[in-house]
């Protein structure tokens with residue numbers, strides 16, 4: 001029996017697909033890519049914007065056309081929010097919301113159904129355990145899910161509605177998976193969740209998680225996106241400590257450089273607070289790099305607000321910015337507001353993307369002449385490529401087999417989103 005996975009959306013979805021993929025393998029299935037026919041297709045969906053919903057519907061239809069005999073299971077955030085829309089697509093056999101999605105095999109029908117089986121349970125508020133070890137796609141970096149849900153109700157975001165209240169993974173249970181991933185040879189673990197800085201289970205917080213993982217001697221522990229107000233001094237201390245394996249990297253979603261917009265978004269900080277934290281973190285953590293997310297064209301954003309965001313990224317030590325065009329999402333508090341034209345939203349997004357490109361060039365240029373450690377991920381178009389501890393993408397040439405090794409590379413030329421270097425054997 002063959003199964004393939006199509007994962008849309010965030011790193012958390014990727015890590016959940018990895019867990020499910022392993023549970024299928026344990027039940028005797030082979031994983032295939034989407035070029036080969038399959039007996040089961042799993043679509044792990046995203047609903048962060050209405051554009052994501054429409055992408056999910058297109059993917060589902062495309063898969064059904066390509067695999068008319070396969071059992072089609074749709075799971076995850078859009079399955080939670082768009083239960084009815086998905087079940088009306090002809091050819092879907094199973095729709096599972098977020099609470100039960102990791103138990104997919106329990107609900108999978110043995111053959112194609114006339115009408116889809118629907119599973120949507122109330123999302124639990126309790127801490128959770130996961131008993132399967134994730135089957136990561138790459139061989140170097142594995143995601144480790146430590147948290148789910150969010151209690152912050154940002155005005156543009158549907159995630160708390162579809163993933164429920166903030167809750168953490170049982171501490172001992174996450175260590176079991178981490179140990180196994182280390183034994184499988186992964187060199188980097190990426191902590192994932194919706195709002196991971198709020199992790200709190202049985203008296204343990206994210207600092208305890210970092211310390212326990214560091215003791216496993218995995219070379220790198222990376223914190224994925226984390227809300228600025230949830231980062232403790234202890235987390236920065238660990239990034240600054242040369243004997244701790246937590247890498248000096250922060251992805252700190254800023255969302256807007258305007259106080260007016262931050263307030264309308266119900267973010268938990270002002271622009272001044274974000275700036276003050278940013279410089280404090282740079283002072284404290286040697287070699288730190290900081291990336292951010294911004295949303296352009298929210299209903300409350302004027303041209304002046306947008307200029308503030310642009311200037312903010314230009315003037316402060318932000319090394320790259322992921323720019324997202326605001327897309328209205330039913331169920332959020334922003335949805336009933338008057339929306340600005342899509343053309344303007346896209347124009348603003350493009351300007352931030354151009355600015356981010358310049359910032360990445362500056363980031364690379366700042367490091368020229370340095371020799372950095374790169375965890376080599378893959379070879380593509382004749383170049384090995386991988387990331388530094390502070391998440392710079394580096395490419396270089398070598399005939400040696402270097403996948404999943406940490407090697408030294410002298411940086412020679414910034415090329416925008418990556419830096420060209422020379423391998424130092």
Ligand code: SF4
Pocket residue numbers: 150151152153154157158159160194195227
């Ligand atoms: S912090 Fe805000 S943007 Fe992030 S998941 Fe929670 S509600 Fe959504």
